[in-house]
Every structure is written in C-alpha cells, then in structure tokens.
Amino acid sequence: KAGVTQTPRYLIKTRGQQVTLSCSPISGHRSVSWYQQTPGQGLQFLFEYFSETQRNKGNFPGRFSGRQFSNSRSEMNVSTLELGDSALYLCASSFSMTGGNTEAFFGQGTRLTVV
Amino acid sequence: SQQGEEDPQALSIQEGENATMNCSYKTSINNLQWYRQNSGRGLVHLILIRSNEREKHSGRLRVTLDTSKKSSSLLITASRAADTASYFCATDLNQAGTALIFGKGTTLSVSS
Numbered sequence: 001k002a003g004v005t006q007t008p009r010y011l012i013k014t015r016g017q018q019v020t021l022s023c024s025p026i027s028g029h030r031s032v033s034w035y036q037q038t039p040g041q042g043l044q045f046l047f048e049y050f051s052e053t054q055r056n057k058g059n060f061p062g063r064f065s066g067r068q069f070s071n072s073r074s075e076m077n078v079s080t081l082e083l084g085d086s087a088l089y090l091c092a093s094s095f096s097m098t099g100g101n102t103e104a105f106f107g108q109g110t111r112l113t114v115v
Numbered sequence: 116s117q118q119g120e121e122d123p124q125a126l127s128i129q130e131g132e133n134a135t136m137n138c139s140y141k142t143s144i145n146n147l148q149w150y151r152q153n154s155g156r157g158l159v160h161l162i163l164i165r166s167n168e169r170e171k172h173s174g175r176l177r178v179t180l181d182t183s184k185k186s187s188s189l190l191i192t193a194s195r196a197a198d199t200a201s202y203f204c205a206t207d208l209n210q211a212g213t214a215l216i217f218g219k220g221t222t223l224s225v226s227s
Contacts, residue, residue: 004157031213037155043203043217056214088155094213103148104215106157 006107018079025093032074136221138204
C-alpha cells in the first residue's frame with residue numbers, strides 16, 4: 001500500500017508570491033490534515049478535510065487555505081507569502097472510522113523556504 | 116497553541132538504557148497518541164492510548180495515561196542508536212483523531 005505522498009519536497013519562493021502544495025493520501029483514507037512545523041512554534045494544526053469539506057480549522061490567517069478533491073487528494077495554498085511562512089508542511093491521512101481513535105499517517109513533508 | 120507539553124525537552128542516554136518522556140495536556144481527551152520524527156522528516160505513529168486505558172505496551176514501548184493528572188509518559192526500554200529522534204505526544208480536537216494538537220516534543224539522543 002503506497003504511503004502519503006507530498007509534492008513538491010522542496011520549494012523556494014519569494015516574499016509576496018503564492019504557493020500550492022499537494023498531498024495524496026493513502027488509498028481509502030478520506031481525511032486529510034495539514035500541519036506546519038517551525039523551530040519556534042513546533043507542530044501546529046492548520047486544517048482538516050473530510051469528504052471534500054473542511055471539518056476542522058486551526059488558528060491561522062486566511063492566507064492559508066485548502067481544498068480536497070473527490071479522490072481525497074488535497075491541496076493547500078498560501079497567498080502573499082511572508083518570511084515567517086518558511087516551514088516544513090506536513091500532510092497526514094486517516095481512515096477516520098466512526099468512533100474515532102484512529103492513527104494518522106504522515107507524508108515526508110514539503111520544505112518551503114521564503115526568501 | 117500547544118495542547119501538550121513534553122518533558123524533558125532533550126534527553127541523552129547510552130545504548131541499552133531506558134528513556135522516559137512525559138507529556139502533560141490541558142483539556143479532556145478521547146485518546147492520546149505518541150509519534151516519532153527522524154531529523155525533520157515525516158512523523159511515524161508509535162502508539163495510541165484511549166482515555167479509558169491506563170497502560171499500553173508495544174514492543175519496547177510502554178505508555179501510561181493518567182487522566183486525573185492530565186499526563187502521559189512514554190518509556191522506551193533498552194534504547195538503541197536507531198531510537199534517536201524527536202518524540203511528540205498528540206491529543207485530538209475531534210473524536211475522529213484527525214485534528215491533532217502536538218506538544219513541543221522531546222529530542223532523544225542515544226549514543227553507542
């Protein structure tokens with residue numbers, strides 16, 4: 001079974017630009033979550049999508065957005081990039097059974113550098 | 116904001132020794148999970164303990180949960196150099212366990 005695939009692995013963007021990151025979940029998983037990891041703030045939850053709907057949202061500005069497609073693949077977009085957006089962006093997928101208590105499977109991440 | 120706080124922030128031990136990491140959280144939970152991350156790569160799920168469980172084992176891992184103290188501990192027995200990594204506890208925003216709130220992590224270094 002293929003794991004969670006994130007593309008691209010590395011990205012360098014200029015301040016003010018926008019960026020789109022992609023995540024392909026494990027086959028059969030309907031939940032996709034996104035996380036930002038920085039040395040200062042650690043791992044922070046961005047948002048979660050389930051069946052093409054945003055189900056949960058973290059405390060990030062509106063410049064951070066996402067979507068999920070009918071095949072469960074997800075994209076996140078960051079507009080008007082700031083230097084502080086430089087981070088490792090992690091995507092996780094989960095089967096999300098009724099009743100919960102399921103583990104999340106993480107991709108290798110996209111390392112975004114804003115210059 | 117972080118839900119959990121791990122303690123210690125960093126731990127250095129010799130191969131063969133045991134490593135204990137602690138995690139405290141703030142709100143009521145459905146479950147608590149532990150993850151490992153090797154050198155800035157993706158996280159790997161280690162173990163999940165439900166709120167009605169007090170202890171769980173998986174190989175060389177032992178996790179305890181004290182909901183009255185809102186704390187958990189992860190014990191790695193007979194550590195190996197390959198256990199060198201950062202370890203995070205995580206609680207969930209929703210019952211599905213798909214919106215995880217992580218602590219800042221413990222960086223474990225195991226030397227041979």
